Amino acid sequence: MHLTRRVLLTGAAAAALVPSAVAAQSAREKGERIAREAAARTEGYGDLSATGEMILKSAGGQTSTRRFDVKWVETGGGASRSLLVFNWPGDIRNTALLTHSYEGRSDDQWLWLPSLNKVRRISSSGRSGSFVGSEFAYEDMTDQEVEEFTHTWVQDGAGPGGIACHIVDRRPKSASGYSLQRVWFDRQHLRVQQVQYFDRRGAHLKTLRVSGYRLYQGRFWRAGRMDMQNHLTGKATTLTWSNYRFDTGVNPNVLTPNALKRIR
Template sequence: MKTKTRRFLAFQLASLLAVAGFAQSTPEERGLEIAREADARDTGFGDSVAELEMVLQNRHGESSNREMKMKTLEVSGDGDKTLIHFDRPRDVKGTAFLSFTHRVGPDDQWLYLPALSRVKRISSNNKSGPFVGSEFAYEDLSSQEVEKYTYRYIRDEVYEGQDCFVVERYPVDPKSGYTRQVVWFDKQEYRSLKIDFYDRKDALLKTLVFLDYQQYLNRYWRADRMEMVNHQTGKRTDLIWKNYVFGNGFTERDFDQRSLRNTR
């Protein structure tokens, strides 16, 4: 009887401590914790390839499409390597973009221009610029390393019927186009469901929503659809991801300057 009470008390005490522990961690620590957990849950995917259709729409509702293939290689201890081959529109077919993201410091980027068979190293200072005329900036599409932001947990909120953490993150790089981003992570799987982007004047610039999440290798979640709306211009860009394949056995050789030309 005694032991039972003691055990019960001990349990109560532990849960109290846990609650107290949460209460004691600052919103900054809490935000970082959530970002680390989200990152940890996506670690170990190895590599992936997917087809991507980009639908660019202006405020009059006129749209144009781009199609590309995106390969990703997870690099342990650093940012991912990404290789993008363009297929449509046809005049840019064969153009390719290679990016080595780094946790700290500027990324390395190369562009392949098929008309001249030329590989050109380009500046990665363009991170806040639009990626191929879309509403996605380079920094929105590059791999989201924990170290690229500082964090602050804001509140819990139900978004689209899912319990979420709402976390603000502040880009470390002064070249970023944003003062802050507000991210809705679902508590179940730590997936980003929505991001609000605030421009350098701290005005709401864009909102990105992630739709139709699918799970791969019984672990990694990828949204089939990403919709970015620019509130200031009325333009939008939808990304439609198709044919995700994981575990391709890619190596660094599939992500070097030669591979810009060698595959499509």
């Protein structure tokens, strides 16, 4: 009698777990589908260049501005290279960040410091560090490749400005300064509208809001503004982007660590 009851209870418990397991699997599958479709819509551009400004804001409200040029080029197989070079003001002029992004493995990054005449490779542990004193980490400046995260759909809900969004949690598979990134993709075009970053202890560290999207070549949406707010320090950094130019003939062979020393 007791054995029969135990079997019945065990069976009931197992049955009760099935719906939650199926739901979890469905949430994971839906999150992966959303992330992959969003990534696919940004690919196939070949190469492009843009100009931008970085505006740093202290907790007390003081601001400083930097200007930069950036170029990207796809190198096949889901890989790409990018080079961001500051051109103003003079104390940061020609400082450059080179990123090689890959599909299925961690990215490589190098920082060119002209004042020291030195190329510094950014280690895996260093990717969580601040990029030139901003609220953007080095890892924020890379392509967020789908394969580098697990994705779980959380719910559909309103994003910034009331935009209808898919809300997806992505967790890094390798070394990262974040334990979790919660991403709002707008449902119409799957453009990133907002990202909440949680540190390794699970605290809500930063929030990124992306706005000012424009459509180029009838296919590619590119943002005009990115606002990163650090909730622990009160500091913020804004990146503004303009003058997007596609098919400018960016040569991937010159986007190499050795070429950084020739930046003038």
